[in-house]
Amino acid sequence: MSLIVQKFGGSSVADAERVMNVASIVTDTYKQGNNVVVVVSAQGDTTDDLIEKAKEINPKASKREMDMLLTAGEQMSIALLAMAIEKLGYPVVSLLGWQAGFKTNSNYSMARIKAVKTERLKKELDKKNIVIVAGFQGINKYEDLTTLGRGGSDTSAVAIAASLHADRCQIFTDVEGVYTADPRKIKGAKKLQEITYDEMLELATLGAQVLNNRSVEMAKKYNVELEVLSSLKRVPGTIVKEVATVEKMLVRGVTKDSDVARVSIIAIPDVPGIAFKVFGKLAAKGINVDIILQSVGRDGTKDITFTVARDNGEESVALIKELLSLNDNQIVCDTNVAKVSVVGAGMETHPGTASKMFEALFEVGVNIQMIATSEIKISVLINEEDADRAVAAVHKAFLPEDE
Ligand code: ADP
Numbered sequence: 211m212s213l214i215v216q217k218f219g220g221s222s223v224a225d226a227e228r229v230m231n232v233a234s235i236v237t238d239t240y241k242q243g244n245n246v247v248v249v250v251s252a253q254g255d256t257t258d259d260l261i262e263k264a265k266e267i268n269p270k271a272s273k274r275e276m277d278m279l280l281t282a283g284e285q286m287s288i289a290l291l292a293m294a295i296e297k298l299g300y301p302v303v304s305l306l307g308w309q310a311g312f313k314t315n316s317n318y319s320m321a322r323i324k325a326v327k328t329e330r331l332k333k334e335l336d337k338k339n340i341v342i343v344a345g346f347q348g349i350n351k352y353e354d355l356t357t358l359g360r361g362g363s364d365t366s367a368v369a370i371a372a373s374l375h376a377d378r379c380q381i382f383t384d385v386e387g388v389y390t391a392d393p394r395k396i397k398g399a400k401k402l403q404e405i406t407y408d409e410m411l412e413l414a415t416l417g418a419q420v421l422n423n424r425s426v427e428m429a430k431k432y433n434v435e436l437e438v439l440s441s442l443k444r445v446p447g448t449i450v451k452e453v454a455t456v457e458k459m460l461v462r463g464v465t466k467d468s469d470v471a472r473v474s475i476i477a478i479p480d481v482p483g484i485a486f487k488v489f490g491k492l493a494a495k496g497i498n499v500d501i502i503l504q505s506v507g508r509d510g511t512k513d514i515t516f517t518v519a520r521d522n523g524e525e526s527v528a529l530i531k532e533l534l535s536l537n538d539n540q541i542v543c544d545t546n547v548a549k550v551s552v553v554g555a556g557m558e559t560h561p562g563t564a565s566k567m568f569e570a571l572f573e574v575g576v577n578i579q580m581i582a583t584s585e586i587k588i589s590v591l592i593n594e595e596d597a598d599r600a601v602a603a604v605h606k607a608f609l610p611e612d613e
């Protein structure tokens with residue numbers, strides 16, 4: 211007998227028909243003699259709708275109260291799925307995150323899982339129940355509800371799989387697996403049979419929302435093999451694991467991330483210590499900086515440009531303006547930008563990857579504002595309006611359709 215963790219995202223449980231479809235996938239797995247733990251997200255756009263509701267009342271609501279509100283979405287879907295499974299005549303129990311033992315830190319809205327206390331889960335499995343767990347949520351040391359950040363249900367599923375040493379962790383979604391680009395946007399995007407944790411981590415971090423990046427990080431740490439597959443079509447998906455056995459591809463995928471703001475500090479004194487002051491201040495406020503570019507000093511001044519998450523743009527400007535006593539012309543924040551990246555472990559040994567990407571962008575007339583490279587990825591910052599066109603062009607250059 212195997213223990214299988216299955217996670218279903220919001221679109222997979224969006225309405226009554228979809229909930230019944232999930233119930234049939236889950237009970238089929240159970241019927242085959244497996245123990246099954248199921249993690250579900252809130253239905254469809256419920257989480258976004260709840261955020262809108264909050265904004266109507268208080269756009270500056272505390273993160274604690276936001277978490278209290280958002281956990282309600284998953285509470286609805288676990289009960290509905292459990293009812294669907296009851297209807298099919300199988301033993302089932304639904305559990306909120308805290309009932310399933312999810313202990314987190316107190317970083318409301320972006321909490322980290324500290325432990326999963328598995329006693330209750332094990333007890334329910336011993337009773338032969340199908341266990342349905344609310345994803346994306348836990349409880350902190352003050353007994354307050356917390357959430358794990360958008361897309362956090364993937365992490366809930368991996369955490370359960372790791373804690374219970376599950377035999378399989380299946381992430382069901384609305385596409386057939388992990389593709390070389392978003393299959394909803396890029397014609398010719400190809401489904402990958404397998405991908406390594408490291409490559410998937412880059413793809414997820416750089417904008418492929420099909421898996422949450424923290425879930426991939428955790429899967430790698432605890433060696434949980436993931437399968438990403440469709441809840442609507444029963445065909446094999448993509449396996450995420452340590453070593454992919456299929457031939458190493460130069461490029462695994464192309465991503466777009468619009469959650470970016472570019473901050474430029476212009477004509478500041480070219481003296482030692484400025485970068486340290488600026489980035490030290492941002493770090494102290496918990497603001498994560500991504501790409502950094504500093505110009506060569508000229509006439510005693512220099513420019514520094516960097517990117518942060520879009521929500522952090524205005525705050526970064528305010529902090530640095532005060533820190534360096536800048537006027538309005540010396541610091542600007544542009545949110546009309548996006549980051550497009552190519553990812554692939556094969557790239558590190560291949561010269562010419564960067565120039566091929568730049569050529570593809572040149573051919574469709576896309577201007578590059580910033581560039582960042584690592585062994586496994588090349589990212590460019592461009593105008594947001596150009597991003598879809600850029601992804602299509604870069605994808606075509608590296609992963610032509612007839613290959
Ligand atoms: P769920 O509700 O199941 O968690 P998400 O919306 O979070 O689903 O993630 C699935 C979506 O991710 C797909 O519908 C697809 O549009 C998008 N996506 C972006 N990049 C990729 C990619 N490289 N491969 C597959 N899907 C991708």
Ligand code: ASP
Pocket residue numbers: 219220251252257258283345346359360361362363364
């Ligand atoms: N419902 C949450 C969200 O929309 C968590 C998830 O779907 O994974 O972000």
Ligand code: MG
Pocket residue numbers: 219361364419420421422
């Ligand atoms: Mg998701």
